Amino acid sequence: MTTTRRQFVGGLGAAAGLVAAPGILRAQTQGVYRIGALCPVTGSGSPFGSGMQKMIGAAADIVNAAGGAAGRKLEVVYEDTQTNPQAAVLAAKKLIDVNKVQILMGTWSSGVSLAVIPLTNDANIILMNTSGAPALSTPPANAKGLSYRYQATNDRFGRAFAEICVKEGFKRPATMAFNNASGIGNTEGFRKAWEAKGGKVVESVVYEPNQPTYRSELQKVLAANPDVIVTGSYLADTTIFMREWYQTGQAVKWIMPGWAASPDLVKAVGPDVVEGVISVDSVSNENAPSYKAYDEAYKKATGQPGQANVYAAMTWDMVHVLALAMEAANSADTQAINAKIREIANPPGQQVFSFAEGKDALKKGKINFEGASSVLDFDQYGDVTPDFGVFFIEGGKLNRRYVVKI
Amino acid sequence: MDAYLAAIAIIALIYVLLSLGLTLQYGLTGLINFGHVGFFAIGAYTSALLALKGVPLILTFPAAAVLAGLSAWPIGLVSLRLRDDYFAIVTLGFSEVVRIVITSEKWLTNGVQGVPGIPRLFEGLQGFAAQAATLAVILAVTIVAVWMILRIAKSPFGRLIEAIRDNEEAVKALGKDPASFKIQVLIVGAAIAGVAGAFYAHYITYIVPDQFIPLVTFYVWMAVIMGGVGRVSGAVVGAAILMVFLEGSRFLRDIVPWISEVDMASVRIGVVGLLLILFVMFRPQGLMGDYTKR
Numbered sequence: 001m002t003t004t005r006r007q008f009v010g011g012l013g014a015a016a017g018l019v020a021a022p023g024i025l026r027a028q029t030q031g032v033y034r035i036g037a038l039c040p041v042t043g044s045g046s047p048f049g050s051g052m053q054k055m056i057g058a059a060a061d062i063v064n065a066a067g068g069a070a071g072r073k074l075e076v077v078y079e080d081t082q083t084n085p086q087a088a089v090l091a092a093k094k095l096i097d098v099n100k101v102q103i104l105m106g107t108w109s110s111g112v113s114l115a116v117i118p119l120t121n122d123a124n125i126i127l128m129n130t131s132g133a134p135a136l137s138t139p140p141a142n143a144k145g146l147s148y149r150y151q152a153t154n155d156r157f158g159r160a161f162a163e164i165c166v167k168e169g170f171k172r173p174a175t176m177a178f179n180n181a182s183g184i185g186n187t188e189g190f191r192k193a194w195e196a197k198g199g200k201v202v203e204s205v206v207y208e209p210n211q212p213t214y215r216s217e218l219q220k221v222l223a224a225n226p227d228v229i230v231t232g233s234y235l236a237d238t239t240i241f242m243r244e245w246y247q248t249g250q251a252v253k254w255i256m257p258g259w260a261a262s263p264d265l266v267k268a269v270g271p272d273v274v275e276g277v278i279s280v281d282s283v284s285n286e287n288a289p290s291y292k293a294y295d296e297a298y299k300k301a302t303g304q305p306g307q308a309n310v311y312a313a314m315t316w317d318m319v320h321v322l323a324l325a326m327e328a329a330n331s332a333d334t335q336a337i338n339a340k341i342r343e344i345a346n347p348p349g350q351q352v353f354s355f356a357e358g359k360d361a362l363k364k365g366k367i368n369f370e371g372a373s374s375v376l377d378f379d380q381y382g383d384v385t386p387d388f389g390v391f392f393i394e395g396g397k398l399n400r401r402y403v404v405k406i
Numbered sequence: 407m408d409a410y411l412a413a414i415a416i417i418a419l420i421y422v423l424l425s426l427g428l429t430l431q432y433g434l435t436g437l438i439n440f441g442h443v444g445f446f447a448i449g450a451y452t453s454a455l456l457a458l459k460g461v462p463l464i465l466t467f468p469a470a471a472v473l474a475g476l477s478a479w480p481i482g483l484v485s486l487r488l489r490d491d492y493f494a495i496v497t498l499g500f501s502e503v504v505r506i507v508i509t510s511e512k513w514l515t516n517g518v519q520g521v522p523g524i525p526r527l528f529e530g531l532q533g534f535a536a537q538a539a540t541l542a543v544i545l546a547v548t549i550v551a552v553w554m555i556l557r558i559a560k561s562p563f564g565r566l567i568e569a570i571r572d573n574e575e576a577v578k579a580l581g582k583d584p585a586s587f588k589i590q591v592l593i594v595g596a597a598i599a600g601v602a603g604a605f606y607a608h609y610i611t612y613i614v615p616d617q618f619i620p621l622v623t624f625y626v627w628m629a630v631i632m633g634g635v636g637r638v639s640g641a642v643v644g645a646a647i648l649m650v651f652l653e654g655s656r657f658l659r660d661i662v663p664w665i666s667e668v669d670m671a672s673v674r675i676g677v678v679g680l681l682l683i684l685f686v687m688f689r690p691q692g693l694m695g696d697y698t699k700r
Contacts, residue, residue, distance in 0.1 A: 041671035050668040057667065079656065080671035085617055087652075089610055090413060094656055097410035114522050114612045122533060133519065140523035179509060180518045181614075208506075 033072040033332050035060065035319070036079065036101030038092060038116065040108040043083025051312035052106050052130075053078055054301040055294070059319035059355075062297075066356040069323035070330050077101055083108065085115035092116045096123050102332060105318045107131065108311060110181050117141050125334050126341075128318040130311045132157075132182050137381035146338060148321075148382040150314035150373055152282045154182055154232075158189020159406045160280055160388040161230050161255050162197060167404075168278070170253070174203040174226035176217065176241070178233050186232030186257060202226050207237070214241040218248070228253040233260045239268045246273040255280060258391070263398065271396030279398055283389035284313045284373050290320070290353040294372035310373060317371035321345055324358045324369055345369050346377045412537045416609055418649040419544045423602035424626045425633065425641035426551050427595035433636035434559060435591045436571030438490055441481075441497030442626050444504040445474040445596035447618035449603025451508060451515060454524045454613055463527060467604045474600025475593040477504075482589035501620060509615045520614025527608050544605050548642075551598055555638050558594075567591055571636075632685055634692030643693050651681045 037056045040049035060074040068074065077099040081088035088107065095101045096119060103126045107113040110133030117136070120127040126146045132154040135141055152160075165173055173194065175187035184206060191201050203224035207217045218241055221229060229252055231238065238260040245252075246269075254261070254274075258281025266274055284307070285291050294316045295306035306313060322337070324344045329336035343349075344358070349366035352358040361367045369376060374386030387405050391398040424442060431437045449470035456466040485496045508515045515521065528539045558564050569577045570584045577584050607613050625648060633644020655674045665673055690696075 041668060042675055049671075053668055078659075078667040078670070080674070082671075082675075085610060085612065085614070086417070090410075090417060090653060091656070093410045093413040094653075097413075098407050111520060111612070111614045111616055114520065114614075115610055118526075118611045135519070135522050180616075181520070184518060 031068075031072050032075050033069065033326065034099060034101040034103075035074055035076045035322070036092070036095035036099065036104040037076050037106050037315075038079050038081055038088065038095065038104050038112075039106040039315070040083040040112070041080040043081070045081070045083040045108045048108060048309050048311045049080070049083075051298065051302055051304075051309040052108070052315040055298060055312040055316040056106060056319055058297040058301055059316045059323075062293075063319060063323040063355050066359060069326040069355075069359075070332060072326070072332055074319070074323065081107060081109075081112045083112065085111045088112040089115050089119065092119050096120075096125070101125070102334065103128070103322060103337075105129075105322070106315050110136065113147075114141060117147060120146060126322075126338060128322070130314045132185055134185070137383055142382060145382065146334070148318075148341065148378060150317060150371075150376070150384060151311070152386050152388075153189075153383060154185025155189040155192070156385060156406060157186050157257060157280070157282075157388075158191070159193040160404050161186070161190040162193035162199075163404045163406060164255055164278060164280065164390055165194065165199070165228060165230070166197065167402075168228075168253075170228040171199075172202045172225065172227045173199070174221045174224055174229050175201060175205070176221055176229055176231045176233065177204070177206045178237055179206050179208050183232035183234070187230060190230050209237065211237070212240070213244065215244055217241070218245055222248065222250050222252065226252060228255060230255045231260060232257065235260055235262065235264055235268075238265055242269050242273050242277075254278065257281065258389075261391075261393065261398075266393060266396050266398075271393075274393045275395070277393045279391040279393060280388050280404075281391070282310065282374065282386040283400075283403060284310055285371060285375060288353055288370050288372065288375075290317075290370055291372040293354060306372070313371070313373035317373050317376055320355055320358075320371065321369060321376065323355050324352075324362070324367070327359050328362055328367075342378050345371075409534055409537055412534070412541050414649055414653050416537070416541055416544055416605075418645055419541075419548050420602045420606050420609070421626065421629055421645035421648060422548050422642050423544075423551060423605070424599055424622075425629045425645045426548075426555055426638070427598040427602075428626050428630050429636070429638060429641040430555055430558065430598075431591055431595040433630065433640070434564065434571065435567040435588060436490075437588060437591065438494040439497045439592075439595070440494045440620070440623055440627075441499070441501035441504075442595075442599055443618050443620060443622040444497075444501030445478060445599035446603040446606070446622060447501070447504050447508060447615075448477050449474040449600030450607040450613050450618070451521070451603075452600070453604035454521050454607040455514065457525050457608070458521070458523070463525070463608065467601060470600040470604035471597040472600075474603065475597035478592040478596035479589060482585075482592045486585045486588065498620065498623075501618075501623065505615050505618050508618070515615075518615060520612060521607075522612045524607050524611045524613065526611060540609065547601065547605075551601075552638060552642065559638060563587070628682060630692075632682075632689075632692055634694035635696045637692070637694040637696075640692050640694040647685070647693065651678050655681075 039053040060076050064073050079091035105128035107129040110131040113129040113131040121144050128148045130151040177183040177187040205217045254277045261279035298306040325337045325340040328340040347368045349368035350361045352367045387403045389400050391400050431439045452473045453466040453470040485493050528536045629644035629648045633640030
């Protein structure tokens with residue numbers, strides 16, 4: 001306790017010096033292309049963030065092992081968004097201004113992506129994200145066409161839910177949504193698609209997070225006597241209301257996003273409760289060789305199967321798309337790369353599944369990269385339309401019955 | 407590097423503004439306000455929504471201050487009879503109410519989807535010039551706020567609110583009514599927080615209820631405590647220290663290269679926590695000294 005103010009200020013000065021020094025040491029090096037990996041390593045995205053980050057690094061290693069892209073080695077600089085827009089803005093500023101990265105990738109929550117995108121637009125660099133919010137597709141967010149989204153929009157999830165309702169012959173759907181952008185995005189997307197088909201949603205309930213019980217919300221939904229309940233929910237809340245619904249004994253089917261109706265849910269509530277629940281998730285491009293390569297890399301890096309983290313498959317693809325576009329443009333200039341991204345990812349062209357393969361094929365003509373997360377065909381907004389797997393929970397197992405294309 | 411430093415400076419100055427409001431309320435008057443983020447949120451949404459309706463920013467900033475200030479008035483009335491801990495609970499509740507209202511009133515605030523595309527200060531200027539101009543404006547506003555609070559502290563009003571902090575009963579015995587003074591202090595502090603909110607909205611350009619969680623309030627408290635309670639200079643210095651800890655820790659990477667990239671994110675947050683703990687252990691009175699304890 002005897003530190004004098006002078007000593008303390010001195011210490012602070014030394015600390016500030018330490019902070020400032022590395023920035024000076026970093027100079028632009030020739031023959032290197034810098035990627036800014038901005039993933040949610042801490043905060044609510046933390047179950048996915050570290051895997052996403054590791055796959056950016058692993059994919060960059062693969063590209064470098066194949067001789068780099070457009071004659072350049074990829075170098076990755078990492079920052080954590082903390083799943084918090086304010087922290088993400090400062091992290092993005094640091095990556096852009098101090099580390100001089102030439103692209104940002106891996107932002108996860110919509111709030112973070114929407115806060116970071118004005119910065120990447122200002123700096124004229126590309127942002128590759130895995131967020132669901134529709135606002136990211138259009139101006140002002142995507143005014144410069146520099147944003148690429150590797151995840152299905154919440155809207156598309158809703159459309160997939162509506163397709164399943166038709167296929168399964170449901171007539172009286174109701175919805176239950178967790179009160180955040182993603183939860184409501186799912187159920188509103190469903191409502192739009194369902195009403196476009198001439199159907200009617202008999203009841204929609206929005207509930208607040210972190211409640212110990214969802215009885216009153218459930219009662220409201222069940223009172224409308226639906227034949228199926230479509231949810232935009234997460235694991236923790238789904239666990240609670242599924243248990244409470246089971247106690248009511250009222251027969252109804254459920255359609256849920258895959259992040260809620262997961263093997264963890266079965267473990268939490270027991271197989272009897274969730275028997276027959278329909279779980280919907282964008283399917284990774286599981287039969288493609290690109291998925292196999294990703295799966296191996298993910299296992300090696302984390303000890304878990306690649307299926308555990310769909311977002312990591314997306315960041316894996318981000319690096320591949322970037323590297324192939326650089327190769328096609330034979331340049332590290334953002335505009336040149338941006339002009340080539342759809343060309344190498346969308347048809348027509350020879351299907352390729354890895355960077356080395358694509359690099360060779362580019363010498364002969366057009367290519368169409370098929371990713372690990374989806375076939376990766378970007379529309380005019382930079383959005384992808386993955387296929388959706390429809391899983392039925394049967395005897396505690398998730399069995400994929402069919403795939404819905406929208 | 408310049409633009410990054412400017413960004414840090416802007417965020418730090420936003421925290422300085424918030425800390426100034428809290429210094430007035432807690433440091434000088436002794437009101438334990440745990441709901442500071444509520445006023446910050448009201449300022450941010452007011453200015454953002456007005457600006458998106460086409461109101462020029464020169465008007466939206468005062469509107470943010472006025473509305474945030476006015477929102478403090480009913481809380482003042484309700485909680486006049488409450489001292490210390492009870493007041494803290496009411497204010498904490500208030501900030502949560504604000505957040506839930508923002509979340510629920512979709513017609514106005516777009517709910518959980520947030521408000522994207524908020525116009526920036528100096529839309530006309532490009533790149534670094536815009537940022538430098540923003541920094542200059544917020545710096546000017548902060549200097550005015552510091553000057554204002556210094557004036558308040560030195561005025562008879564300032565002596566009176568400090569007397570309320572030190573011994574409310576004695577103030578009553580002298581025939582003064584502490585209630586009206588407390589309300590005035592609350593309103594001024596809230597108005598400053600409202601201005602901070604407006605700067606935040608127009609700087610980040612995207613606001614969503616998730617950004618206005620109680621954590622922000624406690625960041626401000628940390629800044630005030632580290633700077634030195636009851637010291638205007640403490641509010642400024644404390645916010646600066648907080649930013650040095652939070653942002654400086656990003657460069658740990660360059661000092662300890664043997665930690666893996668993924669672990670680094672968690673290590674960094676751990677280090678920030680450790681620094682904060684060490685700071686208050688070895689300097690419990692704050693860097694500038696705790697004026698209230700003299």
